[in-house]
Amino acid sequence: MSDVVVIAGHGGYVPLYRIDRADVAEQHGGRGSGESAVPGRDENHVTMASEAAETALARADLDGGALGAVVSASVTDPFAEHGVAAHVAYRLGATGDVRTGDFRATGRAATDALAFARDFVAARGDPALLVAADVMPVEQGHDDEAYSGAGAGALVLAPGDAVDGPDGTHPDGTHPDGTDPVGTVAGTGAETTGFVERHRLHGEAATSGDGKFEGEAGFGPAVEAAAGRALAAAGIEAPDRVVVAAHDARMASGAASEFPDATHDSTFDGVGYAGAATFALDLAHSLESAAAGETVLAAAYGPGGADAVAVEVAAPRTDPGPSVAELLDSKEYVPYATHVANRERFDYEGVTVA
Amino acid sequence: MSGPRYHRTRRQDQRLVGFECQGCGWVSFPDERRVCKRCGDAPADYEEVQLADRGEVMTFVVQHYLPDDIETPQPVAIVDVPQAGEDGPQTGNEGGEPARVYGLLTETDLEDLEVGREVEARFREVFDEGDRPINAIKFSIPRGEQ
Numbered sequence: 275m276s277d278v279v280v281i282a283g284h285g286g287y288v289p290l291y292r293i294d295r296a297d298v299a300e301q302h303g304g305r306g307s308g309e310s311a312v313p314g315r316d317e318n319h320v321t322m323a324s325e326a327a328e329t330a331l332a333r334a335d336l337d338g339g340a341l342g343a344v345v346s347a348s349v350t351d352p353f354a355e356h357g358v359a360a361h362v363a364y365r366l367g368a369t370g371d372v373r374t375g376d377f378r379a380t381g382r383a384a385t386d387a388l389a390f391a392r393d394f395v396a397a398r399g400d401p402a403l404l405v406a407a408d409v410m411p412v413e414q415g416h417d418d419e420a421y422s423g424a425g426a427g428a429l430v431l432a433p434g435d436a437v438d439g440p441d442g443t444h445p446d447g448t449h450p451d452g453t454d455p456v457g458t459v460a461g462t463g464a465e466t467t468g469f470v471e472r473h474r475l476h477g478e479a480a481t482s483g484d485g486k487f488e489g490e491a492g493f494g495p496a497v498e499a500a501a502g503r504a505l506a507a508a509g510i511e512a513p514d515r516v517v518v519a520a521h522d523a524r525m526a527s528g529a530a531s532e533f534p535d536a537t538h539d540s541t542f543d544g545v546g547y548a549g550a551a552t553f554a555l556d557l558a559h560s561l562e563s564a565a566a567g568e569t570v571l572a573a574a575y576g577p578g579g580a581d582a583v584a585v586e587v588a589a590p591r592t593d594p595g596p597s598v599a600e601l602l603d604s605k606e607y608v609p610y611a612t613h614v615a616n617r618e619r620f621d622y623e624g625v626t627v628a
Numbered sequence: 629m630s631g632p633r634y635h636r637t638r639r640q641d642q643r644l645v646g647f648e649c650q651g652c653g654w655v656s657f658p659d660e661r662r663v664c665k666r667c668g669d670a671p672a673d674y675e676e677v678q679l680a681d682r683g684e685v686m687t688f689v690v691q692h693y694l695p696d697d698i699e700t701p702q703p704v705a706i707v708d709v710p711q712a713g714e715d716g717p718q719t720g721n722e723g724g725e726p727a728r729v730y731g732l733l734t735e736t737d738l739e740d741l742e743v744g745r746e747v748e749a750r751f752r753e754v755f756d757e758g759d760r761p762i763n764a765i766k767f768s769i770p771r772g773e774q
């Protein structure tokens with residue numbers, strides 16, 4: 275078994291509903307551009323993560339039963355105990371001797387989970403699924419309100435030698451044509467700063483503190499160091515595409531502009547910031563948009579530091595769908611009241627157990 | 629198995645697993661009934677079958693008057709869901725009968741809904757048990773085809 279780990283499948287999920295940011299701005303005076311995703315009343319972290327996971331597994335041509343691990347990332351899972359990973363695993367049929375784990379509490383939870391999944395696959399030789407799902411809470415009139423997003427993303431990691439090994443089979447033997455993986459995880463890097471300016475209590479809007487200070491002392495150096503390490507490990511000088519997941523879109527664009535020749539792939543204008551899900555959703559979007567042979571640098575920042583991953587794209591695919599681009603196009607606008615109400619956990623008062 | 633129904637039938641509700649009577653081919657869903665509803669075999673000999681993720685609306689009703697906390701209008705449909713074939717989830721299993729599934733519809737405009745319409749299985753929250761969401765399969769007109 276080699277320790278090459280590949281991305282065998284990827285998928286994104288964006289809810290159908292959107293709030294026009296101008297409609298949010300109108301409530302409080304001001305202007306807004308773009309839109310943010312609003313979950314349906316019957317959607318939650320597990321259902322959204324499952325949607326993205328089904329797409330990723332279908333593209334990897336794997337059954338859930340082939341997975342050795344399912345890990346989740348979220349900064350808004352409302353439960354202190356309950357979890358996301360085990361419920362997604364059950365839905366997919368990944369039961370029994372399957373490692374599950376939930377990563378939380380920072381926007382870098384998605385990259386923490388990815389790094390764990392990568393190491394798990396390298397050590398055990400079984401495929402692993404990473405899902406990330408978030409519904410950012412809103413506080414009416416708060417600076418972040420118009421940019422509070424919702425969505426999910428998923429990646430299936432698999433051992434490289436199982437995909438193009440001597441018998442050309444998938445780990446579970448279901449893929450006899452031995453097609454190329456989406457890409458190879460060529461390098462990872464991290465930088466832990468311990469520095470926290472932004473923070474958030476459960477169910478509440480964030481306190482961002484001094485954004486300029488955070489950019490200069492937290493985000494900037496953390497992302498730069500993590501990205502540098504991932505690129506060095508991968509032997510890549512300049513990536514073709516860049517993903518930067520951060521709560522502040524301007525910070526993210528600033529970091530992406532450090533690579534002036536690279537395409538910056540972001541769903542921010544259509545989804546908003548969707549916490550840990552933004553990293554997985556934007557990376558899925560980037561991999562769907564990439565050409566074979568391109569390289570993608572993807573970084574996530576959150577309280578505590580940043581992580582980055584460098585991917586060499588081999589065989590990008592958007593089938594089976596839906597692609598993130600299709601999900602962004604397929605939408606329905608909802609009124610302001612729905613945007614507020616649907617981000618709260620819904621109570622079915624009076625509805626008893628069937 | 630005992631316990632609440634949402635636990636007993638969670639495999640069926642979350643993964644669309646049905647039970648095919650080996651005597652006559654009728655597919656029992658969601659419960660694995662002891663007596664086959666069609667041929668009357670008792671106990672019936674069932675084989676587990678995976679259902680496809682798309683089916684056809686056979687009939688539906690639209691509920692307009694429900695408690696405040698349920699979104700109205702709420703369409704409820706009887707959907708015939710074919711068995712997932714060997715060649716992929718969209719292919720009906722040769723000879724196998726579809727399961728008749730009773731399900732809620734989500735994200736579907738009433739104008740788009742008609743008998744014979746193809747609908748897609750969606751994993752959604754159906755109710756909660758205390759604070760805990762219970763997720764199961766609903767149906768919707770496939771996104772992008774509305």
Ligand SMILES: [Zn+2]
Binds near residue numbers: 651654664666667669
């Ligand atoms: Zn029978």
